[in-house]
Amino acid sequence: MTSVLRSHPLQSNKRRLEAESTSTKKQKRLHAELRLEIPPLKFPSTHCSTDDDPLFTPASSGETSSRADSLFGEETAFSTGRTDNPPYKETIASASRTAPPIPGFFFNPAVEVSYDIGARVLAQCMETYFQKPDVNQIMLFGRAPSPGTPESTPASTSFPPILNELLTSLSNDLREYLPPATYDLLFPASPRRARQAIINLYHPGEGISSHVDLLGRFGDGIIGVSFGSGCVMQFDRVHTEVESQGEPSVDHTHVDATTTCNADPTEDRYDLYLPERSVIVLSGESRYKWTHGIARRADDVVGTETLHRGTRMSITFRWLLPGAEIVGDTVGPAI
Ligand SMILES: O=C(O)CCC(=O)C(=O)O
Ligand SMILES: [Fe+2]
Known part of the structure; x- marks a missing residue:
């Protein structure tokens, strides 16, 4: 069965706050320590949301949300419907079409999900x-397969068939591009953990605030796929020391020299254009020491071009850490 959290961001915050009120002080402190979120450095008026799970709001909402689990504990205004943005026009940084030199990060314009699978997904x-x-966010939770059972056999998965098809095609397409250790992390021969798939929908103008995916809930090795539209994703180096829980299990210091730009590897910020059906992988340093986020704006500048965003859907596959709870409350239709 497929567990689905039909998540409205504000409902999710409410659920989280309710859960928090019953937790001990120690749990609260731990929770706060495991969540790292860095407000965007360049465009304070345009970052859009706060929580790892529901990081954004529908365009029509003008709500604010407190960050129950932010390290900073500040309130952040978000959603595209707000009218309190400063009246100046931001300067949009020009994004690259080639991967930034972040260790453990993978992006290669040659790797894209087929048109057929992309359209069906x-x-x-x-x-x-x-x-x-x-509704702009859905979480699906797989099951940890029984020992020795391949992940995608019907008996050992609870993802809908189309997501298994996507995973199978990703595992075929990425094999020749990833370092073996990273490939094995993403597609182990005998997976022992359950995957989570988070599906996010963004209308033009919406984004997701810069964040590191929850350290206490998700392991190393994250795959992200874009559908429907491209957008620029920004990556910011984390300077804050974080708790070591969830540190990478494998050394992913590899940087793909054939596809990275000539960017200065000491930069603290990179903007990368993710075309429709493109794939990124975050592992090691890129998963733990860099935030990722999408600015809340309708246009991106890529090289010298200005590209208007369409409606974008992303699917992110992550490994659930042992003990990470399934928070879904309904059972969704299988697709
Ligand atoms: O939409 C994306 O590609 C990013 C989603 C994401 O970072 C997340 O859900 O944690
Ligand atoms: Fe994320």
């Missing part, structure tokens, strides 16, 4: 999960 997810205008 997008159509089925839109039809199944995103019919209501206030």
Whole structure:
């Protein structure tokens, strides 16, 4: 069975706050320590949301949300519907089409999900999960396969078939590009953990605030795929010391020299254009020492071009750490 969290961001915050009120002080401190979120450095008016799970709000909302689990504990305004942005026009940094030199980060423009699979994933997810205008995020939880069982056999998975098809194609396409240790981390011969798939929908103008995916809930090795539209993702180096829980299990210091730009590897910030059907992998340093986020704006500048964003859906696959709870409360239709 597929566990689905139909998550409105504000409902999720409420759920989290309720859970928090019953937790001990120690748990609270731990929770805060495990969540790292860095406010964007350059565009304070345009970063958009706060929580790792529901990092953004629908365009129509003008709400603010307190960060129950932020290290900073500050309030952040978000959503595209707000009218309190400063009246100046931001300067949009020009993004690259080649991977930044961040150790453990993978992006190669040659690796893209096929048109056929991309179209079917997008159509089925839109039809199944995103019919209501206030839903912009869905979480699906797989099961840890029994020992010796391949992940995608029907008996050992709870993802809908289309996501298994996507995973299979990703595992085929990425094999020749990734260092073996990274490939094995993402597609182990005998997986022992359950995957989570988070599906995010962004209308033009929406984004996701810069964050490191929850250290206490997700392991190393994250795959992100874009559907429907491209967008620029920004990466910021984390300077804060974080708790060591969830540190990488494998040394992913590899930087793909054939596809990275000639960017200065000491930069603290990179902007990368993720085309429709492109794939990124975060492991090691890129997963733990860098934030990723998407600015809340309708246009991106890529090289010298200005590209208007369309509606974008992303699917992010992450490994659930042992003990990470499934927070879904309903069972969704299989697609
Ligand atoms: O939309 C994306 O590509 C990023 C999503 C993400 O970072 C997240 O859900 O943690
Ligand atoms: Fe993320």
